[in-house]
Amino acid sequence: MAVRTVVEAIRDALLEEMRRDERVFVLGEDVGLRGGVFRATDGLQKEFGELRVLDTPLAEGCIAGVAIGAALNGMRPVAEFQFADFIHPAVEQIIDEAARIRYRSNNGFSCPVVFRAPYGGGVQGGMYHSQSVEAMFAQWPGLKVVTPSFPYDYKGLLKAAIRDADPVVFLEHKKTYALPSLRQEIPDGDYVIPIGKAKTVREGTTLSVFAYGMMLHQSLEAANVLANEGLNVEVVDLRTLRPLDKEAVINSVKKTGRALIVHEANLFGGFGGEIAAILAEEAFEYLDAPVRRCTGPDIPAMPFAQPMEDFFMPNPQKIAEAMRKLAAY
């Protein structure tokens, strides 16, 4: 067992997968000598050399296209985008190409690429270093979208993503990367966590919270506050957004009758809307209250100034308040 932060768990997964399978290589901006701006690939170039830990030109569309082409020629590329905010030039490659190569070729070709990107705010990253882009990718069949919360899951899910036969968008909440409070003992060596399985991280009966990434931790904190008030909140870590573990979502609501979704991406068109729709369609009889969402506001992006950033981010206080209201309905 070793104690690991989120980013250390990610690095362990990359290191072990590259040792296990020589088809695996990483590419991106500053991933080589610098070890990545968040240090996720620190030390890898020393062990695997400049080609398997490839510093690319500053061109996100190229990073994605090169990864896709290499996958089509038998490799298992892991492409790093420095910030999810800068992934947009690569969206054409990820959505129009990677996501549908298997489909459009009638299973003739496949595209096993992992697209890693740090997302999320709360780090004074301003409008272009704070975005949450998960809903955009989760909408596309052909892609898998993974959003872990704990170091243990980051490692096991990243390994699963690298071994997956299809493209995976692997989103890493940047505020959690080095957060000391999230350090976790994780097993040494190889383990894989299957993509598509949620995990109930706190059992409860009053209401269900569905979250991922930093918001999962904020929701747990809020749940602990409410425990002192006698409310027993269940918290489900979605871990994967596509394929979504619908069964886990529905089963939790069958138990509690109330659902709150928390994400920091904008409300309108956010991933929470999909969960709400699933519950409305498939768990209506079990609901004792309307489904609620606690999310970032519908403004174009996260402002830089601390008071405005705080205003944007859901936090334990806001989440606890949303829980109280929902419980009281």
Next chain:
Amino acid sequence: MRSTDEPSVKSKDGFAKAKHEELGLSKEELLKMHYDLVLARMLDERIWMLNRQGKTAFVISCAGQEASQVAFARAIKSGFDIVFPYYRNMALVLAMGMTPREVMLHQLSKADDPCSGGRQMPSHFGYPKLNIISVSSPVATQLTQAAGAAFASKLKKDGKVTLTSVGDGGTSKGDFHEALNFASVHALPVVFLVENNGYAISVPISKQMHIKDISSRAASYGMPGVTVDGNDLLEVYRVAQEAVERARNGGGPTLVEAKTYRYRPHSSSDDDRAYRTREEVEEWKHKDPIEQFERYLEEHNFMDKESEKQLRLKIRQVIDDAQEYAEKAANPSPESALKYVYAEEEVR
């Protein structure tokens, strides 16, 4: 640009060496290339006819551009090397080994369409058996992918060359720059073929770029760039052979610009009378790649008018067969639309 009537080099014994000999091409290879040219042209014509008959909803044509495609198919190792084509490459995929029946199954969107099982628009080729990578409609996305496939070859040392093609329109996209730049940084075994037919749908070259030759852009990536008469098959073959050899021997990428012309509108949904004169189209037909090549074959007594006529009759039968075969083939079942979104068996 060099042309076929350039003086031939002398062989050691003092006799003039024919151009194809100089290029190492046998009579059989010449006749195969001629067959591929005519097959592509006639199949294309048949497909337009089917479109007018309402039997196929969409056509995007290679007519006029066959020579560079057939030349490149000969210059690479088909089935070993990797090809990222674009949608105007029917002559390329035929010359590489897709059969007329297969092309017709694809054109008519049948269940056995080997490219996509009827999922993609026609001329969106893809053929796993020959490493012909599935084509999409967004222009130029294949270029960075080709660089990536070539990068994988460098990692694996698999000896493969990657060929990718694009129209002049696609060279305006950032992907073109990003792909050439990346390929040159790593001296990758890839050849970029630009089939410059003078138009991005209706927009002429003069409104796309302020340079004479697209190949001149290669200089800014530190790679060789060559412009060739795309209607001169043997000349394209010479350039293709050099570029493929350079890639195979570790010499890095090459940008080849084949200047050519498309005879048809951009697609069956386009009307080119809005943007180019009939005189211009006729003028290019005087430089027809097939006629030029036939003159060469006639000069060397490999073909004559009669054998050319007989060949066309034979090809017509091949195309009749392909059409009949594809028309009788089963349509994809509606529910097959749900298949292959993800791997149905986990591959590890």
